[in-house]
Every structure is written in C-alpha cells, then in structure tokens.
Amino acid sequence: MVFSIHDFASLENQFLVSMPQLNDPNFKQTVILMCKHDHKGAVGIVINRLTDHRIGDIFEQLGIDASSNHYSNKPVLDGGPIYPELGLIVHNRTFESRTKSWESSMDIGEQLRLTSSKDILSDMARGEGPEKVCMSLGYAGWAPGQLEQEIQENAWFTTPADHKILFASEVDNKWQQSAKLLGIDTNKFSHQVGHA
Secondary structure, eight states: OOOOGGGSOOOTTEEEEEOTTOOOTTTTTOEEEEEEEETTEEEEEESSOEEEEEHHHHHHHTTOOOSOOTTTTSEEEEOOSEEEEEEEEEEEOOHHHHHSOOSSEEEETTTEEEEOSHHHHHHHHTTOSOSSEEEEEEEEEEOTTHHHHHHHTTSEEEEEOOHHHHHOSOOTTHHHHHHHTTTOOGGGOOSOOOOO
C-alpha cells in the first residue's frame, strides 16, 4: 500500500523518535527534528549525533574571524546522511532574530527557523546571532510517502518538539528523554509493538 501526506498530519516541528527495533545505522536510537513535511516528502535534522567539530572550527574553515567566543565551543551535530558538507542552523525566533532576517531561512512552526546561509555564521562570530542555536552538517530526507510508510511499519513514533531537549548541549540522553515525553521507558520498550 502506498501512503501519502494526505494519510497523515504534517510532522513539521515534531520530533521523530526511532523505535528500539530500528537498526538502520544512520538512524538507530535517533531523534530527528522534522523541519518540513508535505506532499513532496520530508526533511529533518538528527539532533542527538555529534561530529568531531565545534562551531568555532566551522568559522575557521570558512575564513570567518570570530570576535566573540559565545558560539565557538558549541558542538556541531551530524544532521543526517544527505549532503554532509551542508551546514544548517536551527535557531529560536527571539525578538532579536525576528527583527533580523538571514538569507536562506525557513520557518519551522512559530518559534523556530532553519537557516543555511553564511550571513548567520558571520553574525554568530560577532556574538550577534540568535539566543539558541543547533548547528548540523547534513540532514535526513524522505521521498513522498516514504516516511509515512516507515511510521506504519513501526520504525518511528512522534511527539511535539521540546525546545529544552532540542537545544541541550548534552546529546547522549535525548533519545530517552524524547521517548519519556510520551511516557515511554526505552529500557522496557517491547520490540513487538503493533498498531491497534
């Protein structure tokens, strides 16, 4: 059976949390912030896998002089297997960021934005970027109907995005914390889950 977006509500601004039985090495025990989900497919960023980089390393690689260390030591996430060289920044929409418009940005719900342009990095290097940020290299993507099929096959469950989990610098327990939002203890989770 082929599924489409019409069979599901949009998952934009939701966490996609992998079920314990999902063994795909790209997505085992991951939490993904869903950035876009429509009839063309879905795009999200893994928020609980790290690269070996810090944001300061990215400033240096791009030749951006950092006059502020505010963001330099923040980790860079491994956002997914697609375009792993593409830098993406998820940030909150504080008063300052609502009055400042960065190129190549899109809204994720009412409180978050995703920006992929160098101008936000230049502002961050001066300490003038958004209040809260997550930077990733790469992203995860699904063709039309693919994610819906995976959800029907019990590969994922969803929950509204939690900003405390999203912006936390500690990534090791984001999977467990996201499952707890639905009252699920991952240590006791059955590998034989089905739909009623």
